[in-house]
Amino acid sequence: MTVTADPVTLMKQEVGKAAAALVKSGSIVGLGTGSTTAYTIQYLGDRLKSGELTDIVGIPTSFQSEVLAKQYGVPLTTLDAVDHIDIAIDGADEVDPHKNLIKGGGAAHTREKVVDYLATQFIVVVDSGKLVDRLGSVFAVPVEVIPMAITPVTNAIKQLGGKPELRMGVKKAGPVITDQGNFVLDVRFDSIDDPVNLEKILNNIPGVLENGIFVNCADVVLVGEVKEGQPLVRRL
Numbered sequence: 001m002t003v004t005a006d007p008v009t010l011m012k013q014e015v016g017k018a019a020a021a022l023v024k025s026g027s028i029v030g031l032g033t034g035s036t037t038a039y040t041i042q043y044l045g046d047r048l049k050s051g052e053l054t055d056i057v058g059i060p061t062s063f064q065s066e067v068l069a070k071q072y073g074v075p076l077t078t079l080d081a082v083d084h085i086d087i088a089i090d091g092a093d094e095v096d097p098h099k100n101l102i103k104g105g106g107a108a109h110t111r112e113k114v115v116d117y118l119a120t121q122f123i124v125v126v127d128s129g130k131l132v133d134r135l136g137s138v139f140a141v142p143v144e145v146i147p148m149a150i151t152p153v154t155n156a157i158k159q160l161g162g163k164p165e166l167r168m169g170v171k172k173a174g175p176v177i178t179d180q181g182n183f184v185l186d187v188r189f190d191s192i193d194d195p196v197n198l199e200k201i202l203n204n205i206p207g208v209l210e211n212g213i214f215v216n217c218a219d220v221v222l223v224g225e226v227k228e229g230q231p232l233v234r235r236l
């Protein structure tokens with residue numbers, strides 16, 4: 001892979017690789033979605049090719065991670081074929097000091113939540129720009145909604161004080177469609193004081209499939225940084 005001088009890319013590469021280095025032979029691995037875990041999947045493929053790592057299988061969290069795993073030679077399986085996941089590695093859009101997360105910038109949070117919560121060890125990989133004091137400071141909360149319920153769910157979220165916006169496609173007319181065939185509302189809140197409760201409240205609205213607040217699930221957060229031009233990785 002070409003190493004670029006762009007600091008954010010450098011951080012993503014370094015932290016993505018650092019997480020892949022933690023995977024042991026024989027593991028069942030949850031493969032996260034996004035630009036950071038793309039480096040993890042690529043490095044897992046490199047380790048398999050070199051023979052340093054053997055006998056792993058991946059569970060993809062999206063069509064994107066499935067395609068990348070195939071491209072880099074990481075064997076895949078499904079949740080029907082395994083009874084546990086040893087380790088999941090996934091990115092995030094925001095991380096607070098309690099290791100709570102907002103995910104779903106790529107609209108993959110529903111499958112990610114299934115896989116990440118099942119894993120014995122869940123490792124989050126982010127660049128330092130993702131760290132916030134309070135969830136919702138920068139990023140809106142993605143909420144996956146079945147299409148026929150988009151109007152009542154939008155209204156219910158407004159009643160809660162949220163400002164929902166239907167996520168629109170890029171180079172595609174109309175809304176983003178998730179891997180499950182649903183819509184995504186990006187919801188801004190003035191302040192998220194209690195993410196544990198908000199996660200439950202949003203998921204209780206009929207028509208909501210899943211939201212992007214992940215609480216009490218990350219075991220380790222690896223943070224990529226660049227200091228004096230050099231990329232490095234630290235644990236939160």
Ligand SMILES: O=C[C@H](O)[C@H](O)[C@H](O)COP(=O)(O)O
Nearest residue numbers: 034035036091104105106108
């Ligand atoms: O739906 C996408 C996921 O939750 C990603 O893991 C998250 O958006 C972070 O992606 P990236 O590593 O590209 O910033």
